[in-house]
Amino acid sequence: MFDRSDIAEAMRTYVLETAQVMVLHLDADDRVVGANDQALRVLRAGTVGRPLAEQIVDFNHTLDVPALIRQTGMVHRLTLSTASGQPETFGFRFFSISSGVLALASLDFQEQLELRNEVLSLNRELNNLTRQLHQANAELRELNQLKNQFLGMAAHDLRKPIGLIMTYSEFVLDEAGVQLSEQQREFLRTCLRAATGMKQLIDGFLDLAVIESGHLRLDLAPASAREMVAGAEPMAQLVAEKKGITLLVDVADDTRRLRVDASKLQQVLLNLV
Amino acid sequence: MNQPDKPGFVPEVVYRAYLGGLLTHDLQQCHASFQQWLEADTGLRSTYEDLVRRSLYQVGDLWERGQISVATEHLATANSESLLNLTYPRLFAQPRNGKSAVITCVPNEYHQIGGKMVADVFELHGWRGYFLGANTPEGEAITLIAEKRSEVVALSVATTFGLAEVVSATALIRAAFPEVAILVGGQAFRWGGKERVERLLGVRCLTSLGELEAWIKEHDNHV
Numbered sequence: 001m002f003d004r005s006d007i008a009e010a011m012r013t014y015v016l017e018t019a020q021v022m023v024l025h026l027d028a029d030d031r032v033v034g035a036n037d038q039a040l041r042v043l044r045a046g047t048v049g050r051p052l053a054e055q056i057v058d059f060n061h062t063l064d065v066p067a068l069i070r071q072t073g074m075v076h077r078l079t080l081s082t083a084s085g086q087p088e089t090f091g092f093r094f095f096s097i098s099s100g101v102l103a104l105a106s107l108d109f110q111e112q113l114e115l116r117n118e119v120l121s122l123n124r125e126l127n128n129l130t131r132q133l134h135q136a137n138a139e140l141r142e143l144n145q146l147k148n149q150f151l152g153m154a155a156h157d158l159r160k161p162i163g164l165i166m167t168y169s170e171f172v173l174d175e176a177g178v179q180l181s182e183q184q185r186e187f188l189r190t191c192l193r194a195a196t197g198m199k200q201l202i203d204g205f206l207d208l209a210v211i212e213s214g215h216l217r218l219d220l221a222p223a224s225a226r227e228m229v230a231g232a233e234p235m236a237q238l239v240a241e242k243k244g245i246t247l248l249v250d251v252a253d254d255t256r257r258l259r260v261d262a263s264k265l266q267q268v269l270l271n272l273v
Numbered sequence: 274m275n276q277p278d279k280p281g282f283v284p285e286v287v288y289r290a291y292l293g294g295l296l297t298h299d300l301q302q303c304h305a306s307f308q309q310w311l312e313a314d315t316g317l318r319s320t321y322e323d324l325v326r327r328s329l330y331q332v333g334d335l336w337e338r339g340q341i342s343v344a345t346e347h348l349a350t351a352n353s354e355s356l357l358n359l360t361y362p363r364l365f366a367q368p369r370n371g372k373s374a375v376i377t378c379v380p381n382e383y384h385q386i387g388g389k390m391v392a393d394v395f396e397l398h399g400w401r402g403y404f405l406g407a408n409t410p411e412g413e414a415i416t417l418i419a420e421k422r423s424e425v426v427a428l429s430v431a432t433t434f435g436l437a438e439v440v441s442a443t444a445l446i447r448a449a450f451p452e453v454a455i456l457v458g459g460q461a462f463r464w465g466g467k468e469r470v471e472r473l474l475g476v477r478c479l480t481s482l483g484e485l486e487a488w489i490k491e492h493d494n495h496v
């Protein structure tokens with residue numbers, strides 16, 4: 001029914017002008033000598049005039065293109081570079097004609113459709129995962145804050161009893177030390193050392209919790225270097241004395257006052273000394 | 274609808290530019306118009322309904338009338354959906370009230386943007402809105418409700434044939450969690466059927482984000 005000449009003419013017009021089918025006319029040396037509009041749109045410039053074999057992407061040089069072109073009864077999957085710069089795989093069918101070979105090629109519609117649906121569904125999933133990620137991040141931030149709050153609270157509550165243990169151990173050592181045996185004094189010193197270690201640990205936790213929670217509050221007030229050193233000196237002297245070290249203080253006579261958190265800076269100073 | 278209050282912000286002009294971008298696959302244009310709308314502080318609901326939903330409904334109409342291809346419709350949808358991500362850094366950083374909702378599309382329902390907007394509105398109001406996505410088996414929703422101890426589950430259904438799935442999903446969820454409130458909504462009710470579903474299934478049927486916000490406020494006041 002399709003072999004009527006008016007039908008053949010309609011198909012010819014459609015294939016040459018409209019269809020998403022590439023038509024290439026090859027001469028006896030397999031050189032492209034003619035191409036329809038679709039082929040000119042899709043393939044890289046310079047298609048016409050070059051052998052087809054040169055335009056086929058063949059990574060391992062295993063294709064025998066002249067032989068393929070002569071296998072006319074089947075569809076060959078061949079990859080060509082396209083105008084967009086991307087390689088694309090087409091289904092080629094070759095027809096032997098008096099002046100050489102006619103090559104017709106198109107994309108695999110079914111495959112393209114599957115690809116599109118897969119990409120769309122992956123995109124949907126990606127968007128959902130992006131949302132989940134934002135949500136999980138927010139939840140983690142919340143939990144981290146909670147952890148910091150808890151840490152801060154626990155550290156605060158532990159500080160006081162440890163302070164008491166330290167004070168009373170020291171007191172007993174100082175006041176009643178002579179009545180105790182050397183072994184008993186050593187027990188007390190061990191208590192004191194352990195409590196001091198624990199206090200340092202807790203101070204560290206507390207600082208960490210405060211800093212991480214972003215609530216490190218500075219009490220800013222004008223203070224001079226001399227005032228800051230003067231504030232830290234008695235404590236430092238006490239520690240130094242116990243270790244038999246003489247502490248000399250020498251501060252430049254600079255009366256400028258800066259807005260600082262004096263107690264925090266004194267802490268830094270004590271840590272350094 | 275909220276009144277835009279930024280000088281120089283003309284909703285209709287921004288909408289036109291946005292729609293133009295959607296139809297010509299110009300994601301940058303869409304991005305710019307979306308951002309403009311967000312920054313006009315008209316509220317999340319307005320950005321979602323007056324910009325994104327309105328344009329997608331129009332895309333659907335154009336497609337129905339043969340004026341655009343399915344591919345253009347797909348691209349417009351994909352672009353619209355990815356734009357929602359722009360709201361997330363701010364949306365998820367808000368203070369929480371400890372409550373949560375699970376939002377899911379019934380099995381075989383592939384329209385997911387409306388449902389995601391619903392989940393985002395829960396977030397906007399301090400709830401956690403866990404969104405399960407298109408075509409989700411009820412089992413997944415049930416597992417998540419248990420894990421998060423959610424007090425609400427919302428089902429989104431766009432196609433009329435999805436209503437049968439709503440009936441079975443509702444029965445399964447109700448059997449597992451008699452206390453959990455069930456909300457149903459979506460485009461399947463655009464042409465009616467709301468009251469019938471409420472009566473037959475004993476669920477609340479809401480069709481817009483405004484109705485949802487009212488429900489959330491009412492719920493928050495009661496508890």
Ligand code: B12
Pocket residue numbers: 124321322325326329330331332333334337346350354381382383384385386387388390391427428429430431432433434456457458459460461479480481482484485
């Ligand atoms: C994009 C789209 C698709 C995409 C969806 C991709 C995705 N990522 O979501 C794809 C390609 C998958 C698709 C497929 C189909 N689609 Co379609 N699609 C659309 C389109 C163009 C836009 C949908 C959209 O996102 N709208 C924007 C959102 C924001 O609006 P919304 O869903 O209404 O949600 C709002 C409210 O309803 C509400 N809401 C939603 N859920 C809930 C839940 C609760 C609890 C609450 C309170 C509120 C609420 O909140 C949102 C904000 O206001 C519409 C056209 C249109 N008019 O919408 C057609 C449309 C929805 N599709 C339609 C059809 C028929 C189909 C197909 C059957 C086509 C086919 N023959 O293959 C398939 C069905 C596949 C399936 N099994 O689900 C019809 C549905 C008619 C009907 N009611 O039955 C529509 C209306 C087109 C039309 N006019 O015919 N589609």
